[in-house]
Amino acid sequence: MEDFMTTQMGTPMGTPEGDDYSTITDDYSSGTEDYSEFSSCDKSYVREFRKYYEPPLYAVIVSLGVIGNFLVLWIYVHFKSRKKTMTDVYLMNLAVADLLFLLTLPLWASDALRGWTFGSLLCKFTSACYKINFFSSMLLLTCISVDRYIVIVQTTKAQNSKTTRLLCSKLVCLIVWLLAVFLAVPELIFASKKDDPDSDWQFCTLVYWANEHNRTKILVLVLQIFMGFCVPLVVMIFCYSCIILTLMKTRNFEKHKALRVIFAVVAVFVLSQLPYNAMLIVEASQAANVTITNCDISQNFDIAAQIMKGVAYTHCCINPFLYVFIGVRFRRDLLKMMQYYGCVSPKGKLSKLYGTPFRASVMSDTDTTQALSL
Template structure:
């Protein structure tokens, strides 16, 4: 079973409990079967049982604190929300819900999945929905900024706030559709290679279809819909924005905006590119002859999937810093909120327009655009 997951782990040919299925000729003599060498995963399990709980705990604490502050400030400014603020609200909700599933995966790494198949389906689907929602909302923010800054076109009108809410609702519904395989295939399954420890995995043998077909289809959807398309949208939109900003005078605000744009793109790719490459390698290796693989290489790949997947999930903890804490108006309201709670703080943030977003405004020529920085 692959330790890295596009939401949750999945069963492969070597990891499933074949004794439950009479159609497969499975023996454990000499640690081999008709499909080639079957390696135990004790080393990767030992690594996961320490690494995942620590990292997931850190991500949950930092992420819940950051997203909690975002939601708190947005709640205070609910009467003056901009379009970008609305997207950020949904992004913070998606990141928060995703973070709340991490304790289940941390406990699974320690003691196995002991919550039953029902909670396995629910938790896995919640993870999947919010995982995709976070990425798609980032792409929506990029597209909105691109249209407003590069083409001076307001995709959404303040007079019709329901339009942006409808867009966010469409994102949630689309992600709900993408979670249908989780509702169908996720189960509490025992893996003989992992010490008979029950785990929440995709049981692609459930309907006697080709496991490779389901596996490849699932991963192709993830690679294309969950990474390639949003990445292309972000790179194109932010590249055009950078070219537009570099074309005029370069004041302090514009220079800061360029730095923030580069940070957004760089952090996104640092977070998700290693996992996508590792997952692609795992997919290719799975479809090759199993006899050509060694247990050492399999263990190394499992550990790599665990590390790169965890790095990707940390992205939802970094989002509040990148998308909100850089905003002048947000920092001012955050400091005001902390002072109201009794904190003694000195503010050097200059006041901004009440009509702006919680981000600063970037000027290009004689026109001012709400860039979300």
């Protein structure tokens, strides 16, 4: 698994010597260093930190994420007779990707507590499943920003091509999933169980084939940084900048609310993903040219990596609330569904608050999911 769950961020990864069958291991627990003066670095403190940090954090992420994403799918199915929009399709696929991602976290929590006890095949499958849903989630967020751009900035074009856009959204989702599977191939190839020399535990990690300057590892990291962060960030900044310029020209009473949501969407993405990807950049640099040789610095770096990885994982439980439940129509749909199942009284305060007609606006068109409206 190419993340900091089992990555030795601070381990010198110089050019290995030997034949083509030697390996490079991304595992802070294994202590596989190429330099004798660094080989005695004890990573037990990092393992202990992971043991007490990851399981409770993952429990919170899984609990919130399953509830939020399950409600998204429930609403989608409950109103299946209604004609779906392009963003509806993206949000449904995003919920599926997040739910599948969440299913892998209990296994990684168990890995942190007692090592990997589920076999090599499940190690490869879980690592690949994690990466597939990570990439698909990031790319679907990109698709949502493009759809918002088309609906708000290219309004006339969007109105004239509703049917075509809906068909395109399904094709785009298929391409996203296929691309995510392709990007997860390294996990299927390199994920393997690795013995911990300091205990009788085993860990699920990536064991690379050794080659000059660790080209394989660097290529995998660059692909993850580029496709999982750089491309989505650039597209989101472009689309939302154009949306902001369009909204600033309008005199709509919901404009300021929409702007706040846009800033929240971009801020959450950057704050959750930037630190994690910055660590990946450092790891790529470490693989290409040893930059950290001090044991204390290496340990501190590993701890920081664990924290940043946990922050990055929160995106799968924030997405439903950020991209769905802030939308006017989804909130109304949730209320109607709760009324249908008797959870909320039709005459209650919530029904009076969200049951009255709302004014149409540039950010709350009736034909598109309210992914940016309040």
